[in-house]
Structures are given as C-alpha cells and as structure tokens.
Amino acid sequence: MTFMQIIDCRTSRFDEMNRLMDQWAEQTKGRRTATHSVLGKDRSDGSHFVEIVEFPSYDEAMRNSHLPETDRLFHEMVALCDGMPTFTDLDVVRDEQLYKDAARRFLELIGTPGELPPLDEVIAEGCHSHDPSDVQDSLGMDAIRRGFEMWRRGFDFTFTVEDQIAEGDRVCTRWTCDATHVGDFMGIQPTGIDVRVTGMLIQRFREDGKVVEDWWQYDMLGLMERLGAVEE
Known part of the structure; x- marks a missing residue:
C-alpha cells in the first residue's frame, strides 16, 4: 500500500534548509526510497512550509528513515526550524x-x-x-x-x-x-x-x-x- 508522510515546519532560514535537502538528495542518490515529494509554502505565512513525501509502502519509508544521511538531515533540519517540526504518517486509501x-x-x-x-x-x-x-x-x-x-x-x-x-x-x-x-x-x-x-x-x-x-x-x-x- 502506498504510504505518505507530511512534514510540517516553520523556519526563517529556508534557503539554508533547501541547500541541506539538496545535499541529502545528492548523498542518498540510488538508495533513497521516496518516489515523489512536493514542498509548499503557506501563502499567508512565509515561514510556514509543508512537504509531502510519497513512498511505495510503509516498509520502504522506514528503510529510507534508517539511512544514516536521513538521521543527520533530521537533526540539522530541526536546528534550522522555529520549533519542532511535526510528522503525519498516512496510508493512501485512494489514488x-x-x-x-x-x-x-x-x-x-x-x-x-x-x-x-x-x-x-x-x-x-x-x-x-x-x-x-x-x-x-x-x-x-x-x-x-x-x-x-x-x-x-x-x-x-x-x-x-x-x-x-x-x-x-x-x-x-x-x-x-x-x-x-x-x-x-x-x-x-x-x-x-x-x-x-x-x-x-x-x-x-x-x-x-x-x-x-x-x-x-x-x-x-x-x-x-x-x-x-x-x-x-
């Protein structure tokens, strides 16, 4: 079953976060399991960002999370956020x-x-x-x-x-x-x-x-x- 994760965060340092995500994508090329991702910015709040990441299954998402580069990304991302980001896990029931x-x-x-x-x-x-x-x-x-x-x-x-x-x-x-x-x-x-x-x-x-x-x-x-x- 397709699995999706929604990452909700606030940051005033988006350019730094964007570069961090580009570095992670380069470092995990050929090993990351996400099939698609979309990053959006709140039109009414320029510091509010939401990313939606799609995986073939929950197991594949967990395999992605266990990459050492992903663990590093999480800690460095938290340091750039204004508060702790939230994560919502979703099983896709209609696509x-x-x-x-x-x-x-x-x-x-x-x-x-x-x-x-x-x-x-x-x-x-x-x-x-x-x-x-x-x-x-x-x-x-x-x-x-x-x-x-x-x-x-x-x-x-x-x-x-x-x-x-x-x-x-x-x-x-x-x-x-x-x-x-x-x-x-x-x-x-x-x-x-x-x-x-x-x-x-x-x-x-x-x-x-x-x-x-x-x-x-x-x-x-x-x-x-x-x-x-x-x-x-």
Missing part, C-alpha cells in the same frame, strides 16, 4: 492517478506480443470481469487469462488509450484496438485482415492499484462484419 496508470499498464500487458505476461501486477486474484461477448462472466485470474488467450490466438493487436476519466475507485478508459486477424477466432479461419475496434473499459480498483472488477463495451458487431462473419 486516482495510480489507478489510471494501472489501467494503461493493463492494456499494454494484454497486447504484449508473444506469451501472455503475468497479470498479477494489475489484476487481483478474484477479479470479476464482465464482457458482453461472453455468455458467462469471467471470475478469477485463470478464467480471465483464458479469455485473453482466446483473443490473442485470433489476433495480433495493440491498444491506444484515447481518453481516461477517474473518479473514486473507478477508471473509465476509451480505447482503440488495431489488430490483424492471424488465427482461428470463434470458428472464423484467419483472413489476414486488419481491423480497428473501438470501445470502453470501466475498472474498479482496490487500494494497491489492482483491478477487482471490470466492464467491457466494444463494437463486436463491427468486428464480425469486417471479418465477413455477418452481412453488413
């Missing part, structure tokens, strides 16, 4: 950007050439997938992989993400899929035809950025018409 990135990664993985890669980096084990082309929903990793492998036997394809909207624990992705019909697909022998399919995918994520449920919508009729399986 819409994380979910959007995971949705993109999901489409990238299922379109990877060759053997289908492991999907557990983006899909939870008990994921529930709703696909209008299937009589039954796919429930669980094995069933979902079988569905993707059926599509991959029939087509070489790649996805292009056109739009994404995130709200709460859900992401809606509008995509375009460019594919070549290279193998048997639902009894249709390979035609070598290039096809373009458009659709949308809504995914529900849990806190660690893995999909627990999804809903596909795409132009299946247009695909079958292009392959000659039904009349236009």
Whole structure:
C-alpha cells in the first residue's frame, strides 16, 4: 500500500534548509526510497512550509528513515526550524492517478506480443470481469487469462488509450484496438485482415492499484462484419 508522510515546519532560514535537502538528495542518490515529494509554502505565512513525501509502502519509508544521511538531515533540519517540526504518517486509501496508470499498464500487458505476461501486477486474484461477448462472466485470474488467450490466438493487436476519466475507485478508459486477424477466432479461419475496434473499459480498483472488477463495451458487431462473419 502506498504510504505518505507530511512534514510540517516553520523556519526563517529556508534557503539554508533547501541547500541541506539538496545535499541529502545528492548523498542518498540510488538508495533513497521516496518516489515523489512536493514542498509548499503557506501563502499567508512565509515561514510556514509543508512537504509531502510519497513512498511505495510503509516498509520502504522506514528503510529510507534508517539511512544514516536521513538521521543527520533530521537533526540539522530541526536546528534550522522555529520549533519542532511535526510528522503525519498516512496510508493512501485512494489514488486516482495510480489507478489510471494501472489501467494503461493493463492494456499494454494484454497486447504484449508473444506469451501472455503475468497479470498479477494489475489484476487481483478474484477479479470479476464482465464482457458482453461472453455468455458467462469471467471470475478469477485463470478464467480471465483464458479469455485473453482466446483473443490473442485470433489476433495480433495493440491498444491506444484515447481518453481516461477517474473518479473514486473507478477508471473509465476509451480505447482503440488495431489488430490483424492471424488465427482461428470463434470458428472464423484467419483472413489476414486488419481491423480497428473501438470501445470502453470501466475498472474498479482496490487500494494497491489492482483491478477487482471490470466492464467491457466494444463494437463486436463491427468486428464480425469486417471479418465477413455477418452481412453488413
């Protein structure tokens, strides 16, 4: 689970503190575990500063804290502050950007050439997938992989993400899929035809950025018409 720490302090010696933080960043290059940080100054109080630091997990944050350079930074930083800084530890329970990135990664993985890669980096084990082309929903990793492998036997394809909207624990992705019909697909022998399919995918994520449920919508009729399986 992503972890964040908020550092709140007051100082009239910000330039010195800024140089101190630059020195720490240089000394810990390649070993520090923070993935992102933002430092803000209070618009109504120029001596009030708040830093938000993000880590992949609480354990990674603790590993960062145990670096000898971090311990030195803390003591030198306190000496530059007007009073003791405060630290607030937060477990991230919703991260819409994380979910959007995971949705993109999901489409990238299922379109990877060759053997289908492991999907557990983006899909939870008990994921529930709703696909209008299937009589039954796919429930669980094995069933979902079988569905993707059926599509991959029939087509070489790649996805292009056109739009994404995130709200709460859900992401809606509008995509375009460019594919070549290279193998048997639902009894249709390979035609070598290039096809373009458009659709949308809504995914529900849990806190660690893995999909627990999804809903596909795409132009299946247009695909079958292009392959000659039904009349236009």
